[in-house]
Amino acid sequence: MALEQYPVKPANKLYYGDNLTIMRKMSAESVDLIYLDPPFNSNRSYNLLYKNTTGLPIPEQIEAFCDTWEMDFEKSELAYDIPNIMREYGIQNDAVQFWYYLTLLLKETNPRLLAYLVYMTVRLIEMHRILKQSGSIYLHCDPTASHYLKVVMDNIFGKDNFRNEVIWHYTGNSVPKLCYPRKHDVILFYSKQKEFYFSPQNVLIPYSELTERRYNHIDETGRRYKISALRNGKQEIVYMKAGKYPDDVWDIPVLRGKERLGYPTQKPLALLERIIKASSKEGDVVFDPFCGCGTTIEAAIKNQRGWIGCDIAIHSIKLIVDTRLQKYALKENTEYEIDGIPQSVEQARYLFESDPFQFQYWAVERSGGFCSNKKTADRGIDGRIYFEAGGVLRNMVLSVKGGNVKPSDIRDLRGVLEREAAAHTEHAAQGGTEMAGFICLNEPTKAMVQEADAAGIYEYNGVKYPRIQILTAQDIFDGKMWRCPSVVKQIRKDKGQSYLAL
Numbered sequence: 001m002a003l004e005q006y007p008v009k010p011a012n013k014l015y016y017g018d019n020l021t022i023m024r025k026m027s028a029e030s031v032d033l034i035y036l037d038p039p040f041n042s043n044r045s046y047n048l049l050y051k052n053t054t055g056l057p058i059p060e061q062i063e064a065f066c067d068t069w070e071m072d073f074e075k076s077e078l079a080y081d082i083p084n085i086m087r088e089y090g091i092q093n094d095a096v097q098f099w100y101y102l103t104l105l106l107k108e109t110n111p112r113l114l115a116y117l118v119y120m121t122v123r124l125i126e127m128h129r130i131l132k133q134s135g136s137i138y139l140h141c142d143p144t145a146s147h148y149l150k151v152v153m154d155n156i157f158g159k160d161n162f163r164n165e166v167i168w169h170y171t172g173n174s175v176p177k178l179c180y181p182r183k184h185d186v187i188l189f190y191s192k193q194k195e196f197y198f199s200p201q202n203v204l205i206p207y208s209e210l211t212e213r214r215y216n217h218i219d220e221t222g223r224r225y226k227i228s229a230l231r232n233g234k235q236e237i238v239y240m241k242a243g244k245y246p247d248d249v250w251d252i253p254v255l256r257g258k259e260r261l262g263y264p265t266q267k268p269l270a271l272l273e274r275i276i277k278a279s280s281k282e283g284d285v286v287f288d289p290f291c292g293c294g295t296t297i298e299a300a301i302k303n304q305r306g307w308i309g310c311d312i313a314i315h316s317i318k319l320i321v322d323t324r325l326q327k328y329a330l331k332e333n334t335e336y337e338i339d340g341i342p343q344s345v346e347q348a349r350y351l352f353e354s355d356p357f358q359f360q361y362w363a364v365e366r367s368g369g370f371c372s373n374k375k376t377a378d379r380g381i382d383g384r385i386y387f388e389a390g391g392v393l394r395n396m397v398l399s400v401k402g403g404n405v406k407p408s409d410i411r412d413l414r415g416v417l418e419r420e421a422a423a424h425t426e427h428a429a430q431g432g433t434e435m436a437g438f439i440c441l442n443e444p445t446k447a448m449v450q451e452a453d454a455a456g457i458y459e460y461n462g463v464k465y466p467r468i469q470i471l472t473a474q475d476i477f478d479g480k481m482w483r484c485p486s487v488v489k490q491i492r493k494d495k496g497q498s499y500l501a502l
Contacts, residue, residue, distance in 0.1 A: 011285055012330075014297075015310035016317050016340035017358050019289035022310050023126035030130050031308065032197070032284035035275055035296050037140040037265060038120060071111035075118045079103050082121055086155075089125055095155035117148060123289065124156050130287070134197050136163070136279045139188040140267070146186035157190040163198075164189040168271060170254045187275075197284075202277040204243030215240040246274065261323055263293035263316075272299035280305055294320035301328050310340075312358075314365040317341065345441075348473045352402035352441055360400045363439045366476050369398050380416035385437065387485045389460045396435040396484050405440045410451035413438055414468060417455070434458045437482050438470045460485055 015022045071079075080103070083096045099121070106114035127137060137157070141149055146165070154162060166187040174181030191198075215224035215238075224240040252271050259269060272295050276286055282304040288296035291309030297320060300307035311317060317338065330336055342348040342362060352359035364371045364383030371383045383398040397420055399413050413436050420433035435458050438444075444452075448470065455468040465483050 011306040011308065012336040013308050014291075014317055014320060014336065014338045015308070016312075016314060016338065016362075017310065017355065018312055019310045020123050020126065021355060021358075022340075023123065023130060023289065026126075026130045028129050029132045029135075030285070031287040032132050032135045033276065033280040033286045033305075034127050034131055034135070034137040035140070035272065035286065035288050036127075036138075036290050037267060037288075037292065038123075038290050039265060040116065040142060040145055071107070071115040075115045078122060079107075079114065079118045082118065085122060085125060089129065091125070091156060098151075098155060113145075113148065116145065117152060120149065121152050121156070124152060127287075127289070128156050128192065131192050133193050134195065136189065136191045136196050136198070138166075138275050138279070139190075140168075141186050141188070143182070143184070143186055146188065150188055153188055153190055157192065161191045161193065162188075163191055164248045167249045169249055169251050172254070197281065198279060199281075200245050200278050203246055203274045204241075205246055206243050207240065212240070246278075250274065261293045261319060263319065266293050267295050269295055269299055269302075272296050273303060276300060276303050276305060291320065292316050294324040298324045298327070301330070312361065314341065314362060342473075343477075345473050345477065349402075349441060356402055359402050359441075363400045363402075363473070363476070364398050367398070367437070367439060367471055368481060369396075369437075379419075380412060381420075382439075385482055385484060389434070389485050394432060394434050396437055396482060397433055398437045398439060400439045402441045405442055405444055405448060407445065407447040407451050409440075410438060410444075410448050410468065410470075414451070414455050417468065434467070435465060435484060436468045438468065439472075439476075440470065441473050443472055443474075444470050 082099055082103075086096045086099065087093075102117070103114065106117070124139075131137060139149060139153065150162075150165070164187075166189055168185045168187060170183055170185075172181075172183060174183070212224060215226045217225050217227065219225060225237050226240070228236045228238050230236055250271070252268055252274070255266060255268055260266065276296075276299050280286060283306065285306040285308060286296060286300040287308045289310055291297060291311050293316060294309060297307050297309050301324070309320070321332075321338070325332075325336060332338060340351075340358070342351050348359065348362070351362060360382050361371045369383040369385045380399055381397045382400045385396040385398065386393050387396070388394070397413075397416060399409075399416070401409055417433060417436040423432075436455075438452070452466065452468040452470055455466070457464045458467050459465070463485070465485075469482055471480060471482070
């Protein structure tokens, strides 16, 4: 497809990082349309992503990734600070009071839901700030959370600016057991104010073949028409319209065939094209704060819109570059930019100093692992590498240090390794922790290397692997990887655990 067909703008950007941090740096009223599909069950999403990118699922009994929706200390503090944030952004006092009482209620009855709403509320406040006055927002969610999110959005965007609860209906074979098959998602559609851009004529739905047959004549311009008899005996020529307007139930097929990229929450391109065509003009900027595998970005490119996307997973950024942007032959630094991914030790150091947790995520993912989602201590584990050995999934725990490092860091990691290995002794058939990796920004001392060597070796199929390994940021940039058995049977070009390494 020729690039000239789909011109891009310098505003096109991919951000790697926490979308809250990114949005707080964005200018007010800088985007025309926001679409977001936030994850609700991050354990499931990460598990499926890992399965699709490595070939093996993470067993349910292994808590590989801490779910984002835990009411930890950080979210507890944020929950009580949200009323102040709301007042700062000019949100009405009744909404502030509602949030206060909702927090009191859910803290004891449903802390996971409260954690999710805290996470979403602070981000929706920022989305309201960066959205233009003529703009609109579409929030994609499932029926288990949509009613809670609607109340939050009523408070932030105003209940008078609620436009539709769009139902995306899809089909599939399911046998009813305890309830009817669940075959729809909810998309909450809000505008920022009463006057906003909306052109449903851009997304007219073609008439059915049966309707077309009724218009059984075609004029010299190719338009279909039918001849109707009037009561007075005369005849009338009735032209078939271009299509019918969509209502709030969208029957759009789920992903099929080549469109699938293996991403757990991927949505059909046709779904995003309908939203973008109806609620933005050519040249407008579309923003997706949870861009995942980049369906929104491709829909924007295809329909001559500018775009901004961000994701906290480096795997997502790489997937978008290698599929969506490569498909349209877009050139980095000319037609789009990537922001937030360190390309040197100096940039990695800057990331650590500005956002230590994002540095941790980057180090784990850049070295081929998957992160713990917690921004608090996870008993010494910042991520894991999984590999197949003896027909079961085993793992290597990872620890990241961005500041000064010392021998006691390796001794602590050895303690974590021994603790994790012992925890799986009674269930050896389910796999367990066999190795540990230490990632550091600064060079390790000689004593640290000696401590790692003292941990011994792990042997599988006659190959010996150091039980504790050390990688520096420079090692990662030099292309060095962890020494562990491959998790996937087939050979891949990069010879690493993940084909998505950046």
